[in-house]
Amino acid sequence: MITEIDPSSKNWVRQWIVVSPTSGHEYKVSQKVDASFACSCPAWKFKKAPKPPCKHIAYVQANVGVDTRDVAVILAEAGIKMPPVRTATAITQHREQAEANQRRAAAAAWDAARDAATAAIQRPAPPSTQPVFLLQTQRKIMLAD
Numbered sequence: 655m656i657t658e659i660d661p662s663s664k665n666w667v668r669q670w671i672v673v674s675p676t677s678g679h680e681y682k683v684s685q686k687v688d689a690s691f692a693c694s695c696p697a698w699k700f701k702k703a704p705k706p707p708c709k710h711i712a713y714v715q716a717n718v719g720v721d722t723r724d725v726a727v728i729l730a731e732a733g734i735k736m737p738p739v740r741t742a743t744a745i746t747q748h749r750e751q752a753e754a755n756q757r758r759a760a761a762a763a764w765d766a767a768r769d770a771a772t773a774a775i776q777r778p779a780p781p782s783t784q785p786v787f788l789l790q791t792q793r794k795i796m797l798a799d
């Protein structure tokens with residue numbers, strides 16, 4: 655049996671009490687803002703991540719109309735605004751990363767230009783590979799009278 659209840663804290667968007675028909679135990683299945691599910695049963699609690707849904711979560715998912723659309727769409731439709739902190743942080747981090755990359759690129763370009771200039775200054779003039787021929791001829795020509 656599934657009974658939807660009001661969420662017990664702001665961490666949850668929906669909560670259900672699931673009563674096991676065999677044991678009569680009650681477990682609380684919860685859905686978080688990120689649309690993931692959790693259960694209060696020991697089988698789910700003590701599983702290591704990534705956790706497959708326990709039978710209570712699976713039961714809720716199979717029997718309750720669970721919205722599988724993107725969480726942002728669901729929240730926007732419900733008029734819920736997420737705190738902009740995360741987005742602002744992401745934008746700031748991205749900008750800082752881009753600026754750091756630019757600084758690195760500029761520094762690398764400067765180093766390359768300086769190295770090229772240093773090499774050009776220190777390089778001796780290349781020796782001439784053209785042989786020089788000096789040709790001198792002297793010829794006496796006897797003219798007939």
Ligand SMILES: [Zn+2]
Pocket residue numbers: 681693694695697698708709710711
């Ligand atoms: Zn469970």
